[in-house]
Amino acid sequence: MKRSKSNRWRAGCVAALALGPVQADEFTQQDLERWNQEFMEVVREGDRLFHGGFPSKNTVSCDQCHPNASNTHPETYPKFQKQLGEVVPLWRMINWCIQNPLQSEPLAADDARMTALQAYIHWERRGVKLEPGKH
Amino acid sequence: MNRRNFLKTGLGAAVAGALPMSLVELAWGAKDSERFTFAYISDSHITQIKGNRFVRNWDRGLIRAVAECNLLDPRPDFVIYGGDIAQLGKPEEIDHGLEIMSGLRDKVHYVMGEHDYYVDLGEYWRKRLGPDWYSFDHKGVHFIVLNSILTYPEWMHRKWDSGMARMKEMARLDNPNGSPFMVGEEQRKWLARDLAKVSHDTPIVVCSHSPLQKIYKGWNFWTEDAEQIHKLLAPFEKVTVIYGHVHQIQYNQLGNISFYAVMATAWPWPYPNSYAQADSRLPKLTVPMNRADPFFERDATGWQFIDVHTGRADVHYFLPSNSNRSVVFDERRGHPVDTRYQELAARIPPQNHY
Numbered sequence: 001m002k003r004s005k006s007n008r009w010r011a012g013c014v015a016a017l018a019l020g021p022v023q024a025d026e027f028t029q030q031d032l033e034r035w036n037q038e039f040m041e042v043v044r045e046g047d048r049l050f051h052g053g054f055p056s057k058n059t060v061s062c063d064q065c066h067p068n069a070s071n072t073h074p075e076t077y078p079k080f081q082k083q084l085g086e087v088v089p090l091w092r093m094i095n096w097c098i099q100n101p102l103q104s105e106p107l108a109a110d111d112a113r114m115t116a117l118q119a120y121i122h123w124e125r126r127g128v129k130l131e132p133g134k135h
Numbered sequence: 136m137n138r139r140n141f142l143k144t145g146l147g148a149a150v151a152g153a154l155p156m157s158l159v160e161l162a163w164g165a166k167d168s169e170r171f172t173f174a175y176i177s178d179s180h181i182t183q184i185k186g187n188r189f190v191r192n193w194d195r196g197l198i199r200a201v202a203e204c205n206l207l208d209p210r211p212d213f214v215i216y217g218g219d220i221a222q223l224g225k226p227e228e229i230d231h232g233l234e235i236m237s238g239l240r241d242k243v244h245y246v247m248g249e250h251d252y253y254v255d256l257g258e259y260w261r262k263r264l265g266p267d268w269y270s271f272d273h274k275g276v277h278f279i280v281l282n283s284i285l286t287y288p289e290w291m292h293r294k295w296d297s298g299m300a301r302m303k304e305m306a307r308l309d310n311p312n313g314s315p316f317m318v319g320e321e322q323r324k325w326l327a328r329d330l331a332k333v334s335h336d337t338p339i340v341v342c343s344h345s346p347l348q349k350i351y352k353g354w355n356f357w358t359e360d361a362e363q364i365h366k367l368l369a370p371f372e373k374v375t376v377i378y379g380h381v382h383q384i385q386y387n388q389l390g391n392i393s394f395y396a397v398m399a400t401a402w403p404w405p406y407p408n409s410y411a412q413a414d415s416r417l418p419k420l421t422v423p424m425n426r427a428d429p430f431f432e433r434d435a436t437g438w439q440f441i442d443v444h445t446g447r448a449d450v451h452y453f454l455p456s457n458s459n460r461s462v463v464f465d466e467r468r469g470h471p472v473d474t475r476y477q478e479l480a481a482r483i484p485p486q487n488h489y
Contacts, residue, residue, distance in 0.1 A: 051307060058190050059182060064402065067309035067354055068412070071405035071427070071488075083430040097429065101192065101402075128411050135484075 039119065046120025049113055058103040062117070065101065069124035076134040087133075090118060171274050174207065174241070175439040175450075176200045177217025177379035178399030180250060181232040183225055192432055193222075194235070196400035199455060200438040201238045211440065212273065214241045217379030217397050218248025218284070218344035223302050226259045233263060244271070248344040248379065249284040249316070249355075254302040256291070257282070268322055270329050276338045276443055279329065283318050283343035283358050283378075290314035308354045308404070315352060316345040317359035326367055338373040338446030346378045348387060348394055351407035351415035356381050368392055375448040375464075377441065384452060386462050387418035388470035394418070395441075395450045395462060395471065403427040403435030406488040422476045424457070425485035431456045 050069065052061040066072050077090040084092065091114050095106040107114040179197040182190040204214065216236065221228035229251065236243060247267040251260045257267055267282040285291070286305075291314075295301040304310055318326075333339070341347065347364050350356040358364070368374045374392045382404035385396035406423055407415030417423075427435035437454035447464035450471075454460065461474040476482050 051309075052303075058184050060190055060192075063307065063309060065404070065427075065429075067404065068410045070407075070409040070411075073489075101429070125411055 042116050042119045043123045044120075045113075046116035046118070046123075049117055050120050054098070054102070054104070054113070054117075056098075056102040056104050060102050062097065062102075069121045072121050072125070073134075074118070074122050074125050075128050075130050076132060079133045079135065090121070094118070094121075170444070171212040172207075172209070172440060172442050174204050174211045174214045175217060175377065175397050175441055176204065176214060176236075176400060177246075177397045177438070178219045178248070178382055178401055179232055179235075180219055180222045180399070180401040181228045181235075182222040183227045183231070189228075189231055190222075193401040194231075196402075196433060196436050197232065197235045198238075199433065200400045201235060203453060203455075204438065205238070205240050207440070211241060214239055214243045215280075215342055215377075216243050216245045217342065217377070218246040219250040219379065219399075220245075220248070221251050223299065223306060224251050224254035224259070229259055229263060244278070244280060244342075246280055246342050246344050246379065247282045247284060249305050250302075252282075252284055253291075253305040254298045256298075268325065276340055276446065277333050279326065279339065279341045281318055281322060281326070281341060281343045281347075281364075283345045283347060284316045284380075285319045285322070286314040286317060286359075311353075313355065315357055315359040316355050318343075318347075318364055319360070323360065323363055323367065326364070330367060330371075333371070335370050336372050338443060339368065339371050339375070340443065340448065341368070341374065341376045343376065343378045345380045346385070346394065346396065347376045347392075348389060348418075350381075350385070350417060351413070353410070353413050353415075354404075354407060356407060356415070365389065365392060373446040375443070377448070377450075383435070384424040384460060384462070385418060385421050386450075386471040386473075387420055393448065393464055393471050395448060397439050397450075398424070398435075398437035398452060398454065400436055400438060409488050420470060420472075422473045422482060423486050423488050424452075424454075424460070425483070426488055428456075428485075 050062040054061065074090050077093070078087050080087050081093065084096070091109050094114065094117055098104050099106050176197070180193050181197065182193055184190060220232035245264045247257055247260060251257065261267060268280060270277060270279045272278070305313060307313065343358070345358045346356055347358050347361050349358070349361055369391060371391065376392055376394045377397060378394070379397050379399070381396045382399035382402065383396060383406060384398065385394070387394040403424065406417055408417055424435055434456040437452055439453060440451040442449045449461065449463035452460040452462070460476070462471050463474055464470070465472045476486065
């Protein structure tokens with residue numbers, strides 16, 4: 001019984017090898033392309049929201065103060081924000097901007113629009129080393 | 136000056152405390168007998184939300200600059216407004232901005248900004264304020280106002296869905312589909328004719344909206360024909376260029392020309408080196424403004440006094456939420472210097488932009 005189970009397992013492995021792509025520890029060029037495509041689509045949506053696409057109640061948009069998302073410093077979060085009185089992740093600061101300069105309603109942390117805004121902000125800052133906590 | 140007059144109100148006293156007193160003693164002009172001062176307000180970006188509702192934050196910046204400017208004693212001889220009084224060039228925005236400006240006690244000379252222009256190619260602005268390029272003489276100094284935010288005709292006269300569609304393209308600072316600013320041939324010809332009447336020892340002050348130098352094209356901190364303008368100004372001994380648009384302290388010296396940028400009353404912009412994906416050329420001379428702290432609404436905004444003693448400009452930055460700055464022309468070094476922060480050791484952490 002024991003031997004037969006082991007044989008079946010071995011046979012399964014051989015079959016899996018023959019089929020190729022079912023292993024979890026390998027991915028193909030196609031996978032890479034698809035993942036990048038999925039990511040860039042969200043970056044583009046973030047870019048759109050950042051540049052006037054967000055339904056801002058006073059018409060002010062993120063890019064008015066942050067061209068190319070500069071001076072948002074995603075590489076420094078989480079960090080202490082003295083007026084919020086605690087260490088906060090980037091999305092809390094994005095909501096601060098939405099509520100104050102944009103005079104609009106904040107987004108939930110897992111709102112797809114919040115993800116898109118963060119994707120765009122991080123993309124524009126790519127290549128810069130992480131410096132959590134920095135001011 | 137009459138100190139009692141200067142201190143006549145409580146608010147006046149507060150402003151007096153914040154001002155470098157030398158500023159009040161000093162005055163400007165080619166000769167001692169023709170001393171004068173002027174103030175510079177710029178980039179208010181008055182924004183209509185709907186009907187009679189406007190963005191409060193930007194309104195407050197201009198209201199504050201006008202109120203503080205009115206406290207100056209002795210009075211400046213005039214005020215220059217450096218452009219972008221409106222956000223999208225709408226008549227409602229220009230009217231609302233000018234209504235706030237009408238509280239000023241002094242004559243104002245206006246400069247055209249791209250936010251005033253691209254919806255109707257400056258038609259309403261000119262209807263309210265007159266020509267967008269002109270010159271005037273004041274106590275021995277020749278002032279020139281340029282419209283430096285024109286661009287290539289192919290872009291300007293493209294088949295746009297509407298003037299507002301064109302305005303919105305140009306209003307986006309980081310727009311990859313934008314088009315570089317320029318003074319253009321017609322105006323350069325006018326400038327050459329205008330300068331032909333001026334002796335080479337007359338101090339010249341040029342006011343433009345965009346920098347008449349090339350700092351970063353991606354955000355139009357740039358004027359395409361800057362070098363051609365420099366060439367026209369080259370024969371003059373003392374030339375000062377003052378520009379808006381960049382919403383930050385910048386200064387530079389290129390040959391005989393000293394450059395100074397003025398602050399916005401609306402909001403500050405990051406320095407171009409803060410954008411990690413592109414190279415830019417901020418003048419090495421510039422000690423940056425303090426980095427904006429968004430929790431303070433007026434932080435890194437402001438307005439200016441400018442004096443032209445001996446025909447050179449000293450620019451005093453009046454910054455409501457930051458320590459005031461003075462960038463003055465240093466005769467010995469031959470370029471502008473910050474009176475407090477110029478040396479590396481004197482700089483403070485918020486001036487490190489990254």
